[in-house]
Amino acid sequence: MLFYIPGWSIKSYKDNEAIPLLVNKVYSDNTQLQYAYYDLPFVCPPTGVRHAGSSLLSGQSISLNLGEVLRGDRITQSDIELVMGKDQECNFLCSKTVNRRDLKRAKELVKDGYVVEWIVDNLPGATSFVTVDKNFSSNGKSRYFINNHLTIVLRYRKAPGKDGEKGGKVIVGFEVYTKSVGAEKRLESGCPADLNNVDTPFELYLAPNTTGSSSLAYPLSSYHPPEREVDLDDGATMEIPYTYSVYFREDEKVEWRNRWDLYFVNQEEGSRIHWLAIVNSLIISGLLSGIVAMILARTIRGDIKTFSKDVSGEDGKLKQKRRSRPGSGARSPKTGEKVGLGLLDQVDTENDVDVSSDDEQLEDVTGWNSLGILNPSFRGGFISVGIGLFIFAGVFSGYFSARVYKTFGGINWRKNTLVTATLFPGLLFSLIFILNLFVWAQASSTALPFGTLIALIFLWLCIQLPLVYAGSYYGYTRSGAWKSPTKTSVIPRQVPVQPWYIRSPSSILLAGLIPFAVIFIELLFVFQALWQDKSGYYYVFGFLSLITLLLMVTIAEVTIWSFVFSYCGVVAITYGLATGTVGFLTSFWFVRRVYGAIKAD
Template sequence: MWVLFLILQANAYFLPGVAPKSYEQDRPLNLYVNKLDSSKTQLPFDYYYLNYCKPRHINTQSENIGQTLSGDTIESSPYQIHMGQVAKCQTLCTQVNRRSHVRTFKWMIENEYKASWLLDNLPAGFRQTINKGDLKTKISYYQDGFPIGFREGRDFYVNNHHHIVIKIHPNSKDEDKWKIVGFLVEPLSLLNTNERLGCETPEFLSYEFGEARWNETIMTPADRLTNSFPTRISSLPAQNLENPGSNITFTYSVIFEESDVKWADRWDYYLYMTGESGEVHWLSIINSFAMVLFLTGMVAHIFRRIIKKDINRYNEGDEIDPEGESGWKQVKGDIFRPPIYGSIFSIIIGSGVQVIGMAILTLLFACIGFLTPANRGALITAMLILYVFMGVFAGYTSSRLYKFYGGSFWKRNAFGTAFFFPGICFLVFFIVNLFILGEESSGAVPFTSLLELLVLWFGISVPLVLLGSAIGFRKNKIEHPCKINKIPKPIEIIPGSFKINAICLMAGSLPFGCMFIELSYVMKSLWHHTLFYYLFGFLFLCFIVLIITSAEVSILMTYIILCREDYRWWWASFSVAGSSGLYLFLYSIIYFMTDLTFSRFSSIVIYFGYMLLTSVAYALITGTIGFFATFIFIRSIYSNIKIS
């Protein structure tokens, strides 16, 4: 009864930054501009880098570290919009284009730059109107951005008119208030003269405000990558950029469309929940689980049939001569011999634990809903914060392994863990940032933000790694289930070693394969900036499959190596599953050659720099999972052998 009473008294709440807003009739709506971005260059620019109309005072919204790293700069705009007020032809300003302005416009049009706007925290999608007799088709691309212009032959045209479409839904509690559930912009190139504006012509008014019937067609995510159509009205002249010094008048119009879409569902069109993409994700999950079942069956067969039988026979000392036996049982005196470069190995495993902890918590927060696209920069910010706080677990794991190998310089090991992966990331990031800075892009991270990153690294991550290392080194040393021989057993050279190494390398394709389909969607969202990815539930399921696959692949291949009486399993257990990072980098090369058309050398540096870091992180995750699974497996089987 008390539980029911508390439930009735509870109030619902919204996640930070995503609470719904209701607007009364005639209430001003704030339209913000974000940035200019292109998939061909990967170089974002501030919106006012082009010669656009500016407000008298530019107000910039507060930025988090994630927005800074992604080049988001949200600023106020001069557009005057009021709820429910239709505007057919409003003059924004008249700009004079110098030669430098014209060159910049042409360069951005050539590289397919798109402008990003925000209204009520919704990104501006792209709409086009196609006339088919009495029936008009409104093609809507729910994406982040719309074209700034187009090219026809040698001529370049700028979209100087923006037809703003705001979709609204009535407030269920107050019919006099409305919620914004959609935001589209139809950019048009209209020639404006001193005598008449292009948006005042009968052709334009008929085109956008005519009484003809029309229907809306919403394009699927795959279609959004190919929307490079001229944005003009065929019966009206367009605004050419060929005359430097000429005046360009920017205009806009506003309409409101009632929609049946509820406020809670307004992001669905922007995400991958439309079309048949959901079926593709489920098919990927099913195929991955089928592979997991196959690997699980093989591991279960090894445990139930082979290993259990070998242990029983070995423990029957009167019937079996141990000296006559071969295989994994004969290396029990060397199986826990420390690996070469044990300190480096412990550092790598500790770094892997830190990345795994960050990945799991990030996916959990994303599945709950804290990292929605409405919270711009929240995903990158969360990853950074979680990573630095996972340093305590990295230090603990690294020092425990280091002490297990007989190491005594725990501080040196701790600093190695604190600087290994973050040092690689910062070095690559610094080089990439230099190239971005040379392009005068807003994506270049300013000096103050670099200081913030260094404070996170040296002020939080490094002390936490040292704390975790101190705690771990004070713990009792992990005991070996088998004694280590004083003299290492010679490893015989058995024919077929090259084949075994090749099979181990090929086995790394299995952890990569379980993420392949989902990875293709993630890559599109990363490198085609108009698209969003928010299917973190599917990604979390794939991550679970990745954990199981990495563990079972490493166990299988390590067992094969041990059966050849080769006790050097430490690095092998990591590299078998960790080699999937190599497959990820090879996939990024193929993706670059088939799906991307970069026009700048700096864009290539950005792409391969960040994909290199992603591949290293992926290798750390899979390799660390493979090592821990193999470590538990080996301790389990050798602890069941009677030691004479």
Template sequence: MDLSVSLAVLLRPCRCRSLLLPPRRRSPRFPIVDAMIKFSGFSTGDELKVKVNKLTSTKTQLPYSYYSLPYCPPEKIVDSAENLGEVLRGDRIENSPYVFKMREPQMCNVLCRVTLNAKTAKAFKEKIDDEYRVNMILDNLPLVVPIRRPDQENSIVYQHGFHVGLRGQYAGSKEEKHFIHNHLTFTVKIHKDPVTELSRIVGFEVRPFSIRHVYDGQWNEKTRLKTCDPHAKVLVTNSETPQEVEDKKEIIFTYDVNFEESDVKWASRPPSNPDLLCVYAGTGVQFFGMIVVTMMFAVLGFLSPSNRGGLMTAMLLLWVFMGLFAGYFAARLYKMFKGAEWKKIALKTAFLFPATVFAIFFILNAVIWGQRSSGAVPFGTMFALVFLWFGISVPLVFVGSYVGFRKPAIEDPVKTNKIPRQIPEQAWYMNPAFSILIGGILPFGAVFIELFFILTSIWLQQFYYIFGFLFIVFLILIVTCAEITIVLCYFQLCSEDYLWWWRSYLTSGSSALYLFLYAAFYFFTKLEITKPVSGMLYFGYMLIASYSFFVLTGTIGFYACFWFTRLIYSSVKID
């Protein structure tokens, strides 16, 4: 094989696993950590320090320190502090002599000159035979080698790290020899933030070359290489003579640095449609607060069943005043997603859920009006409800949003990889629809028995007295929603699927579907309703109840998963 005739030979993948990346993604990730990120930026001329990590091979699965080979060391090798998990993984993150300047290209920088002996030459040859790759890190981005796929047009495969070298025949020789990659052409992809005017690193790529550098005279600090001339601004792209690895061979390590503007934005990995998630999370907190306070009043005996309508009145008033917490939590979450228009999120929180419920209620009430039933809400009462909504609830939501948005944004516990990676193919049981439907069974099972008594008290005109037992069931519901969501969220992250935001909400929220199905079962087996209007009223009100149950349980599951991911990633250290 003639190494001088094809550049592809030097970049050829050596039976190693590859990772296909999309050309542009806004939601980056790495295997599990996909949840949080802390922004940073660099000005022109800022110093960028490259760190080196372990040497890895898919053939041996034995990692080695970068400086176990006689690569160019810095003046002082400094180990980055590693946690227990990194030590168990064999990570050894250390500093390196590779130092860049933001937006300042460098050509043919000479790193050092090394003369091999029998021992070091053997070490290089062994690592080349075992197809070891060199891993580096810049601003927490792993170094990747882009390789075009021959079977797909405009498709690129990215490999983590570059190979120490390669083995092959050269210049007609029948004997295979070892060649080292001693020249690296780095490409740092950057995206300029129009707001801060800072450049953010969104890609760190390299193309490795094997080049036997040539120079005149004795070697010194001012020696100019014939094979690489920075003054002529000629980047090395080919070499007729690759650098062989043998005893007493001289190796000169060099590198180039180029900066490229990229359309890939700095990762913020918010969920899809984050505004809606914030609105539902805030509304769920409003529901949660209303139910907790109502339960406490009922358990303490302040809401006696003999006081007809007292429970409903208390729930309506508590719902209105809990709008303060709805706006606060919605705005806090919205600001964490880098949202800037707090009034917009406050408006959606104040109107989305109440408007939907009010529309269904108004239609049902109009049907009752048409039947001349005393169950129809009078116009004066309807006006009072609208006043409570617009006059008290909406202003309180805006006040809560204003206070919540003025608070400092929730800090992310870890800085993660910004390179997007495709979600690997998932097992059948991790299919989103399947896992969401399975996740709703356990919360529904927690309230299944109590639900029968509640429906009986509502639709068969009976009194409900056992508020103490209901409060215990409500606590069990909270625990089960949190548990099932955390478990499924953990499985999802272990499967390298980072789209956990909405799924955590829908997992426990899907219990509302089972509630509505049970309501339909109860209608056909326990009730003797025959008139279509009565059936319409039953399913209309149960639809409102199921929708409310969805918001409540979904919020419990979401915040449980949110707390869980922050807890586990707060113990993750990434340099």
């Protein structure tokens, strides 16, 4: 269920050739706020020097695609120098002066479990995590340490093809191991005297500015008096020395095309649960299909018996009732125009999936991921392609909305087109903009820059809206309304009182429960990758594509589902409308087929 195309070109390096190291951002599994690496007050600032092997000055940002910007990436050139095949026991990077406020900020990030993302040859740095027994408890005061020495390990092998014959090498692994080293026992260069035997780590602590403090009387004591807010601006500072080591190791076991396998952790164990999710979905879809088939079979058998009898002896009321059904089957609903307006936008969203417009979008993106075309090495590719499909699917959105609108008796197709192009995208943009204000206030890189917001508005109003108009014009004036398979009666048939379980509130919950049951297991993995395990990668799009297909099959027999909370709320609205569109279109087609097959008297 997983196929991966690692990239279009292989970058090879020769001995003594410089390798650029890029820094991106810091992020945490415990919060959704990300921060650009060089925005942190306690890291070494860029020197602005152009290093060998890079066309950028240190601290200068590389060009990012739309998807990278939307996911909070801020990739810049660093001052760390890497040379192919050249080990470096220790290099001094800088000595950063920090005050109490900077230390407070560093402690907050340490407490929230933030980690740094570095990139070499398009590979993010892999590292090991040190954990403690969850049953272990300590009542002591928390102490914070910073990892100020970095050991960089680059794994390489001979490059394939002609580059390898010329001495070229490719990088198949990038690992970073951190260590906290105290400021004592250092050489004149600033490097630790002995990296293998570190006596004391570097603690983020400045003694309070208090005369007679026990920390001053007993400097070697492990007791630290609590820091006070009044001391934050007292001018006290400390120096944090940063150093790094570099080691190159040849590794013939890892092929270049498989170098990303390290980041797809626990997939073999997790695949069992994914198969369980598929079996669960198949069972639910199969049961639902069986129930629908039984109901249809009974209905059809009853109709056959009814129509095979001599109708001359029928009761007048029964005869009128039988004749009125086909005439009411194709009647437009009272809120037909609103149905069209709700449908129209989702032909857009679904053009990511492969069933009708709106669902084609999702299925296309997940399908491309399953084929390996969109993969983690193409940063932001999933988002960029998804937005592109959403924008250009406007022509399908306009086309289908116009035809449904005209079928239900709509006259003002221009108004319908305007609502089609602005209703759902406007709601989506408004929600994102409001959430973005809160992220802006936290100075997080997750916040969308003003220029990006303008670009999104341009894509929406200057590209998608004209496409929606073109599709709507063609659908309304050229293709026209779908013709009713039967003649619609002038007088609507009276609808009997419905049982409580098929009335609106109950039916909506019931109709949404079954599709949700199809996907909820796979949904756990998706949300875990989005919100809880950002250092890993969700990359079982083969399973996701199959689950999505089963979801579409199930929704063809029932309709809509939803979720909760902020960004998840945006996703919920999108997929609620998308799956509702699938349910409507399939139900609409089914009703037309059924009544089209009835013999009119």
